[in-house]
Amino acid sequence: MRTVAIIQARIGSSRLPSKVLLRLGGKPVLQHVIERALAMKTVDEVVCTFPREYSSESLVTIAKFCKVRYFLGPENNVLERFYLAAAESNADTIVRITADCPLFDPGVGDKVVSLRKSEAAEYASNVWPRSFPKGLDCEAFTMRALSKAYSCATEEYDLEHVTPYIVRNNDRVNLPSGRFDLARLRLVIDTMDDYRFLKKLFEFEFKTTEDIVKILKSNPDLKHELTA
Secondary structure, eight states: OOEEEEEEOOSOOSSSTTGGGSEETTEEHHHHHHHHHHTOSSOSEEEEEEESSGGGHHHHHHHHHTTOEEEEEOSSOHHHHHHHHHHHTTOSEEEEEETTOTTOOHHHHHHHHHHHHHHTOSEEESBTTBOSOBTOOOEEEEHHHHHHHHHHOOSHHHHHHSSHHHHHHSOEEEOOOSOGGGGGBBOOOSSHHHHHHHHHHTTSOOSSHHHHHHHHHHOGGGOOBOOO
């Protein structure tokens, strides 16, 4: 059984254009995400999927630098782009990671993949309900579930966001953190405020999510939480 992590990225963003190219600790955000996905022990390959357009050239350059394969597909029908990338990769299980999560935790990702397998579920995540910081989101699902979504989904929202159809139409299991206080932490990059916060955070040395939590507790001025 082949498990493939697929990172979806694009240049266009209404709130923070080109956010995945912004630099943190000397590296673009996308590179951080790729390197963290490569650190997962449960995946056989990491693949990036980008829109088929000129602006994706900078994303392709980063994928090549990190020595991971990439797939170009429709910009707005992300479900189709994701499905075709998974099919080309001969994936049996897919791990979905978004490129706005430079602090994605490979250990958490491994636990989500292992949970889906142990429970023989079509879909697993760590966001239903959320008990991990925003930015550590991870979903793992079967190719069977993705194929059904690709064949049956017609709503624009389902096509743009990949997994809503899967979540609604399959059994699912959730990985809890055991610490619901973490759910308020915002470790994603989607706004300029996020970027300012992450730039300050990257001035510290850390390896794990627990390291980050300790830094935030020791530096209350760095506090950055979800507002909704």
